[in-house]
Amino acid sequence: MSAAPPGAGEGGGARRTLLFGRLFFGLRGAGLPVGVGEWMALMELLSRGVIAPDLTDFYRVARAVLIKHEAQFDTWDQVFTAVFGGGQLPTKAAEELLSWLEDPLPFPELTAEQLAALETLPLDELRRLFEERLAEQTERHDGGNKWIGTGGTSPFGHGGRNPAGVRVGGSGGSRSAIQIAGERRFRDYRSDRVLDTRQLAVALRRLRRLSRAEGEPELDVEESVDRTCKNAGFLELAFTPPRENQAKVLLLMDVGGSMTPFTRMVETLFSAASHLNHWKRFDHFFFHNCPYSRLFESVSSQKVTPTSEVVRDKPRDTFLIMVGDASMAPSELLSPYGAIDYFEHNETPGLKWLHLLRSHFTRSVWLNPIPAEHWRGYTLELIAQLFPMFPLTLNGLDQAVDHLVKRTHAPPPDLDPSLFRALW
Amino acid sequence: MQDGAATWQGTSDYIAAEDLRRIVNVAAALGRPLLVKGEPGTGKTLLARSIAEGLGLDLISWHVKSTTKARDGLYVYDTVQRLYDSRFHDKDVSDIRAYIALGPLGRAFASEQRVVLLIDEIDKADVEFPNDLLHELDAMSFTITETGDLVAAKQRPVVIITSNNEKELPDAFLRRVVFHFIEFPDEALMAQIVDVHFPGLDRTLLDKALAVFYRLRKVDGLRKRPSTSELVDWLAALLASGVDLDQVGDDVPFIGTLLKRERDVIVARESGKPKRWR
Known part of the structure; x- marks a missing residue:
């Protein structure tokens, strides 16, 4: 030494x-x-x-x-x-x-x-x-x-x-x-520590649907060799469309209010999803407590997209991922004009909008940042009846992805009209 | 370093902090890749060039993109060319080796001399990309499946890997590298760096410019803080126009060379004004 x-x-x-x-x-x-x-x-x-x-x-x-x-x-x-x-x-x-x-x-x-x-x-x-x-x-x-x-x-x-x-x-x-x-x-x-976008990204990667439907054809080497041999050595090339991920993902996130403590968690999920470059299409919108007739394009801006337009334009096989604590006043879910934002003026109760989203997008889940053992409250139970709900943890995300890629999906239960009669 | 190998001291056009110089030589001594992170504009990519120059070695760069596959770095087998050539019988297609081109990693291994290999912006690629390179970087060798040839490093290359923190890197990968985080240079080091770009710059101008620059960097709420390369651009603009920094007051001239986002410019302007009571 x-x-x-x-x-x-x-x-x-x-x-x-x-x-x-x-x-x-x-x-x-x-x-x-x-x-x-x-x-x-x-x-x-x-x-x-x-x-x-x-x-x-x-x-x-x-x-x-x-x-x-x-x-x-x-x-x-x-x-x-x-x-x-x-x-x-x-x-x-x-x-x-x-x-x-x-x-x-x-x-x-x-x-x-x-x-x-x-x-x-x-x-x-x-x-x-x-x-x-x-x-x-x-x-x-x-x-x-x-x-x-x-x-x-x-x-x-x-x-x-x-x-x-x-x-x-x-x-x-x-x-x-x-x-x-x-x-x-x-x-x-x-x-600055990015919570661990990597683990989330790895979980989200499983969200895919491979098909040979579209895209620039690429050379199929095996098939070309076979055909060339059959052709007595005279070259014959075979092309197939590439296997591409056709998955489309729509992420709707609850922000502000009771979600504030979970901002970091939601940001982590969002950055993992948006950096993945893995899906055919990735869209995201924000809402406050419950989505109504319009969805916000960013947290701070006033730019909105009508919910009906989202439902109209997005194909039904889009994976819908809702993120929120599902905790609010019952009126925000069940009463006309019940939105927490005064300017929302929702004629249709929030739960009906949720039902519309759930019925259109056959593959949808709800991720809740609240740990599962603390899930309680009327609105949370109502929403959990509509959307399969998973905790926003690595495990929960894994299960949610498992659920999304399942072959068969049950339609949502019909809404009980008596829900909307109670006065809140 | 007592190992007898040449040590890197920085080069005339690349000023490195002492810490960085040490770590580069430690990584070379261990034969492990060096992972460099730091704010954009702190010279991560230039580092590899400077090391190559300083040690008198060739530099092989591999700029990673979002579509880059780990295999591309090893070798590419040009099947299509071979099929075409077979059609006209004007070339001998029996030798697969003629259709195998080594990638940057493959060339670094195959080189007779020791080389510096730069894997730039490794975080741009797919999340699994670093994991796919684990074995190759560990053993510094790989096998070409089509021919069974083993490509093993004759001289372990000095591997420099840069990352911009866009994605977290896998733990298994991190365990195999030496890590250095380039801190932003302080004023003294920055003065040296500027001197490389503008030899003989007027000292008073430099001091004033650096004062403005570091004040801007301290402004709260900037999305992208100005870095070394922006400072160099800004100084070039100042010199070309001959603006006197004393005359302009609080308004920073050519602020667009320092701050690239409209919002940041507004934030910076606001910060210069006295705070109103809230």
Whole structure:
């Protein structure tokens, strides 16, 4: 070995192993997917003396070998500070909590007393409580996030995103790597993390319908060889239309209001679907709580397309994917002029519009960002009777795709006219 | 690097931060591909050219498009040409090898000399594309099915892969690469970079321009923040027109060279004005 790696030297071996072990397990513990292969590559670099014997060089080389996404740099910085600068190791529980806070569950129904109790808690008190709990949890290491979950107040504790029961900085010495890590320059990239459009894209790819109906014909080599042989070696070419994906997809998304906490999830699904370049046609529209006579072309703009036009123009075999929490006031679904937007003026109740969409598009599903165990409420039940409903998770999406590509599809049940008689 | 191999130090027309120089040499030492990500305009693609120049190696580029298949990078077997040739008996068609053309990856492996292979914008292709290359990049070899020939790297090429983050890359692929994220250059490094493009630029003009440039980059809510290549264009426009930055006040001249979206221009203009009470 021509150059000593950090921590090496007389009698430094044991300490080095200990430190490196702490780094490896610290990274794994913080939820970073560091594999043995990558670790061995780093060890190889160390033993060949490629890494200069100073911590700064070790910091950047080890990061390049072990960490493969800029969104994980911040966690790396924290673990590095903890191991080599004597800070506190971030735990996976803390990371999970942070991510959980970004996708809160819908607020469970609370009793009047509970609500009152909540309101009397001042913000800093909430924050203090939260931090206390989080600290305890780190110490105990026992699936404690559930324990915080029972409080149910955390998603709404505004301070919740700051707590990071993780000590930051704590530059133990004058070594610059610790300072670099302590600066946590990559903190901003954390929020940029594309949730995982890749997994969603892989699931959505199964949504296809191959046929040889259209497209530029391409050379069929096997058939050409066969025919040429039969033709006594005189060349005869055979062409077939290519197998192309004929699938058409229409994505209708609920935005705003009660969907706000799920914006990231819906955006992820949308970007996965729109970047796929895989379908013959992909269209999307937005609605607010329930689609009525018109659909919005973008979240912010006022450009609209009449729902009747969508139904008229889109072929019936288009895959319809509805995304929404299906939770609203019953009047928004069942009463004329019941739309939450005053200017909507819907003469026809929302449920009838939904029924129209469902009847026209024989292959349709509803993806609900609310986890299935929390599905309750009158409107949600009504919509689930109409559309096969799946949770907006990887698993749920898989099942939804399975359902869409099934060969036979039952028509929707007729609407019970008495539904519309009740006054809301 | 103690391995005796040449090390890359950046070239006269490509200024690299020290981190990047280290990582390039580490990836070369490990023989693993280097995955480079970073904001558009931070010189990801140029990096490979500079490495090739710096190390005195040939560069083979493979620009990935949405329709690119992993196999295209290995070789293409021109069946149609062979069928046509068989018809007129003016060529010997018995040798399949004459109809097999190596792709960029194949050429990099087959080369007698060590080369730099650039796989540009790998995220443009299908989501499964990187997975289809796993074995080839690991073993640095592949077999041509039609002939049974093995194409194995005589000298492991220096592989540089760039990504713009359009799609997430598969974990199995990531585990096999060394990763570097090009951070946006700070003012000192940027001054050096500008000096490569405009040697002997007036220092006061440069300082003023950089101040405006970094202020624009800090504006909240920009869809696309101006990057190095836009700065270079903007400076060229400033020099050509001879506009004095002191005279123009808050309005940035030729803002269209820096910001490419109408909305961003509006956002930037608004940000220059004092905030109204809301």
